[in-house]
Amino acid sequence: MMPRAPQRPTGDDRAERDRASAAPEVPSFTLPPCPPAPIVYADANSTLPQAPEVTAAVAAWSGCANASNSHHTGGLAAHAAVEACRAHMASWLRVPPASLTFCSGATEANTTLLRGLALKLAEGGAPRVIAVSDVEHASVLETARALEAEDGFRVIRIPCDATGVVGVPQLRAALERAPRPLVVAIMHANNETGAVNPIADLARYVRGELRSYFMVDAAQSLGRLPDVHPAALYADALTFSAHKFGGPKGVGVMFSQDPGLWRPLLRGGPQEGGRRAGTENVAGIVGATLALDSALRNRAARTEALAARSRALWSSLMSAMTVAGLPAPKLLGPPIEASGARLPNTLLIATGAACNAKLLAHMNTHAGVAASVGSACGTSSHSASHVLLAMGVPREDRRGVIRISLSDRTTDAEVDVIVRAIVAGVAAQAADS
Ligand code: PLP
Numbered sequence: 535m536m537p538r539a540p541q542r543p544t545g546d547d548r549a550e551r552d553r554a555s556a557a558p559e560v561p562s563f564t565l566p567p568c569p570p571a572p573i574v575y576a577d578a579n580s581t582l583p584q585a586p587e588v589t590a591a592v593a594a595w596s597g598c599a600n601a602s603n604s605h606h607t608g609g610l611a612a613h614a615a616v617e618a619c620r621a622h623m624a625s626w627l628r629v630p631p632a633s634l635t636f637c638s639g640a641t642e643a644n645t646t647l648l649r650g651l652a653l654k655l656a657e658g659g660a661p662r663v664i665a666v667s668d669v670e671h672a673s674v675l676e677t678a679r680a681l682e683a684e685d686g687f688r689v690i691r692i693p694c695d696a697t698g699v700v701g702v703p704q705l706r707a708a709l710e711r712a713p714r715p716l717v718v719a720i721m722h723a724n725n726e727t728g729a730v731n732p733i734a735d736l737a738r739y740v741r742g743e744l745r746s747y748f749m750v751d752a753a754q755s756l757g758r759l760p761d762v763h764p765a766a767l768y769a770d771a772l773t774f775s776a777h778k779f780g781g782p783k784g785v786g787v788m789f790s791q792d793p794g795l796w797r798p799l800l801r802g803g804p805q806e807g808g809r810r811a812g813t814e815n816v817a818g819i820v821g822a823t824l825a826l827d828s829a830l831r832n833r834a835a836r837t838e839a840l841a842a843r844s845r846a847l848w849s850s851l852m853s854a855m856t857v858a859g860l861p862a863p864k865l866l867g868p869p870i871e872a873s874g875a876r877l878p879n880t881l882l883i884a885t886g887a888a889c890n891a892k893l894l895a896h897m898n899t900h901a902g903v904a905a906s907v908g909s910a911c912g913t914s915s916h917s918a919s920h921v922l923l924a925m926g927v928p929r930e931d932r933r934g935v936i937r938i939s940l941s942d943r944t945t946d947a948e949v950d951v952i953v954r955a956i957v958a959g960v961a962a963q964a965a966d967s
Contacts, residue, residue, distance in 0.1 A: 573902025574948045579725050579939035582780045588821045595817035612816045619823035627763045635809045639786040640753040640775035644673040647771045650796030655716040665690040665715040667700045668924035697868045698729035698925050717747040722755040726921045727867030728880025737768035753778050757829030776822030779829040785818035841878035847949045854957045861886045879940040887934030893959040901955035906937045
């Protein structure tokens with residue numbers, strides 16, 4: 535066949551090209567206003583507000599040079615700051631600095647490590663099997679789903695008990711008759727319930743008996759629980775997120791015993807030893823390190839104070855609901871007195887309200903309280919949180935569930951405001967029904 539002669543551009547083509555190359559008419563940009571701080575912040579598990587000194591350090595470093603540039607003093611200073619931060623974090627975590635890799639948050643850390651370990655370990659032709667608990671964060675569950683759908687992995691799910699804890703009995707039962715998983719992922723503390731899993735015991739089974747890799751999402755536990763470091767938890771891989779312990783959003787840390795044993799997710803430049811390509815977020819890493827330092831100094835005293843405040847809130851809420859003639863609230867997750875099995879700051883409460891979203895809106899509008907929820911109101915299995923479903927929380931208790939997560943800055947007076955706001959919000963819905 536003869537090749538077709540190129541067609542001469544017509545007037546229409548030229549007009550189309552002119553239109554495409556003309557500068558777009560973009561309206562001038564107006565930054566949306568920064569929202570005022572809530573009067574009472576009870577959503578620490580979502581993100582912990584930054585301390586002023588962290589904000590100041592982030593601002594000071596935000597215009598710094600690229601840490602990969604070794605040809606001028608600015609680049610060398612930025613690189614030195616990143617390495618000083620890595621070394622300082624490593625000393626808190628009692629690990630070699632080279633075992634820590636900076637990234638954009640726990641979502642990236644979980645995705646990278648679960649996927650990267652699974653793909654690398656399967657390279658020799660080992661059966662493609664991984665195991666994850668039912669209560670993991672979406673970043674783990676969705677990565678597992680993608681490994682199943684796109685890479686031919688079988689995913690074994692490990693259930694929790696009725697309080698949301700994943701214990702050795704659940705792990706053994708799920709894995710006893712299954713093929714050996716290459717990687718097992720179980721989080722340290724759950725973001726919704728605050729349930730703390732017995733990681734070292736789980737690790738002994740996974741690493742000691744199964745000889746599988748054990749990965750732990752410690753996003754909610756670092757800075758809140760004692761001994762959150764790889765030696766105490768006996769974990770091969772650990773992930774953290776700076777904004778959960780008072781650092782900036784968009785900074786995560788991956789720990790791996792063997793940093794060469796996972797396939798990188800992001801490829802490109804040689805940053806982070808080739809394990810995570812992309813220009814390092816120097817200001818974020820500096821802020822994360824300062825925040826970690828302050829979260830881990832005097833941690834024990836702060837944890838005890840938080841636990842006492844949460845217990846006070848719970849007992850005051852129970853009395854206030856009774857006084858108001860409302861049904862007693864239920865605490866979901868481990869019992870309040872089981873201090874070792876729960877995060878000190880987290881209360882997941884079945885309030886008895888018909889709709890949790892309306893309750894939270896009422897609390898926010900009428901009392902300035904910022905609290906949160908695992909999922910929006912509704913009783914269908916589509917809208918209930920996967921954690922409540924995994925715990926087997928009955929349908930009628932799933933609708934009015936809210937999460938109160940306190941920070942070190944929460945005062946006794948604020949606890950009173952939170953209690954009154956919950957009671958008023960539940961009463962308002964009861965009156966409407
Ligand atoms: N893992 C847990 C347990 C979390 O609570 C969160 C955040 O809510 C994440 C992972 C994701 O962290 P990031 O916001 O840094 O992506």
